[in-house]
Amino acid sequence: MTTVREIPAERPLDLFGKGRGDRATRVLEAIAEARLRWTTVVNRKAPDGRVDDRRIPLIVTERRVEAHDTDVVSVMFTAPDGRALPEWRPGAHLDLELPSGRVRQYSLCGDPADRHAYRIAVRRIPDGGGGSLEVHEALAVGTPVTVKGPRNAFPFVLPGHGSSAARVHFVAGGIGITPILPMVRMAHRLGVEWTMVYVGRSRDTIPFLDEVESFGGRVTVRTDDEHGLPTAADLLRGVGTDTSVYCCGPVVMTQVIADAVRDIAGVELYSERFSAPPVVNGTAFEVELARGGEVIEVPADKTVLEEVLKVRPGLAYSCRQGFCRTCRVRSLSGEIDHRDTVLTADERAAGELLICVSRCGGERLVLDL
Template sequence: MTVRRPAPAGLPADLYGKRRRDRAIRVFDAVAQTRFRWTELVNRRAPAGRVDDRRLALTVAERRVEAHDTDVISLSLVAPDGRELPGWRPGAHLDLELPSGRLRQYSLCGDPADRRSYRIAVRRIPDGGGGSLEVHEALPVGARVTVRGPRNAFPFVPPGYGSDTARVRFVAGGIGITPILPMMRMADRLGVDWSMIYTGRGRDAIPFLDEVERFGDRVVVRTDDAHGLPTAADLLGDLRPGTALYCCGPVPMTAAVAAGVRDVPEVELHSERFSAPPVLDGRPFTVELARTGEIVEVPADRSALDRILAVRPDTAYSCRQGFCRTCRVRVLAGEVEHRDTVLTPDERAAGDMLVCVSRCGGDHLVLDL
């Protein structure tokens, strides 16, 4: 995606996620949706079922603290019999089935050349719905877990290998380093002209700092406690035309980056967010789970998936942004307001719905759940 130059928007007051609606965030949502529509076309051409239906039983082989404040741990996952695992490319993630039945997504942050193990990293979020706490507290070395994937909604395309750009700029914030690390390794191995800025609250809080700093002067580590909150100019640096920009981190940070690149022509912006987009122009409705008879209230500013997960945490989902199809369900009654762009007209006519983004066109839906 190439972002060109509308008028600039203001920057968020806090780049690390305070709940404040900002014009720049709305701009980023629009920019991101364009990127997602491109990804949907790519995914639609993939062989049916090759990724969505693949489930692997793995074992936690290693567990490490990756940030000095101990809030981030990494898990190395291997096959019990030591066999090779399915290959993946930088930007991919796994769906992790937790012992409670919750399903959570974590970026692969190891080396794609290592076919014997997958590495993921998880930041402890005390009020984040329990998934991160469960990983920290219930998955010791030796624990068995089931994963789905790998999937890739954030693919890295290096200059000279499918991209017409001349160089790459990486921007990562905190745990957003996880999909960026494999991209950095690939760019370095291919001899690509690249640079990076890694930002966070403090050196004690940002993970994989030793691995990042091994790349030397290609990388700038910038922390809030030493330098203050970064502006878009701080994050982008000497951004020139012909640059591919890969950004991952808190939504306000990625929004600031998206606003900043609009003043630079011929820049490709590739970004991944770790949270669902806000619901815009929503109306409240109810969802009935046909198999149990439970009634779920969906507020105007929440998705149907959010409320369904509150009563059925094992409900399958992945992207939460309407392009991967994992949360597809059959509608038995009610009118659907489709907000995805990946379901075909025939699938919609047959009653399919993606509950992560689509809503009820009336007051009540009955779902085959």
């Protein structure tokens, strides 16, 4: 999941579903004080760079197919004892520890007003890293799991409360609807002026279609099989200088939007993607795994993580974007080209690096693996 800073929305009578308007006001004021304003593309990370290591035991209580082609399922989690769960706001995600030991990050796509359940949705990726297949095949109702979070690296900033925009425009591509859907609900409930374009290959492949279309004429559903591939103009219809744009979907789509928005003065762009970013300005180098002695060639356009997984397939990783810290390892020698967003100066001085994004500044890195 990567983030191009753009914005989404949604909520009940107040932000957390309680009959207390003052709570909503306090939350909005806190967001405003944080001055979460962006007009350019930035990497996804928690605002203060901290890692929330809180682990919460949950149990799967519901599974539903959310796309007609059956490739997307939603999974509901609750606490075994029924207790209230930590609060979250639109854009938040969970680190899900799967039964195999894999850790994967999934956006919360339920209702933040429901304090007793978390909902995620996962598209089956047959040739992926195995996490989506495990969710589809192993997380039956009654399965115990552990999560970390919630954490929010894609926060929704309301117009007039941290955003200078007057209206919000959402763009979601396929499974990218997951962080956007709670944002839309919040904007709708709070009376924010908003519009949305939802795109995908076909109506059979896009999840939560009934939920999205229940918002009526504010939403445009556009599928490739009916309309062809969308252009930037199709995705940004009606966007002007008074608009904040929230986008989540395939890398190509988010890049098209980012390129177009740069030419529209005053637009705030916030986005997130669910795939690793391409390597930029990379050079080839070698990685030596000290414990086994293997020497691996890392091409200029590949990450250390990609190449190490070929010989150490059990290595833990999650975000592939340099912010979750799951793939952190220690370098024993070699110059490190740090490209993460979260390691502290002391951690870097100790030789630590995130191999999903960071590289070698010379010819060889020796890793404590």
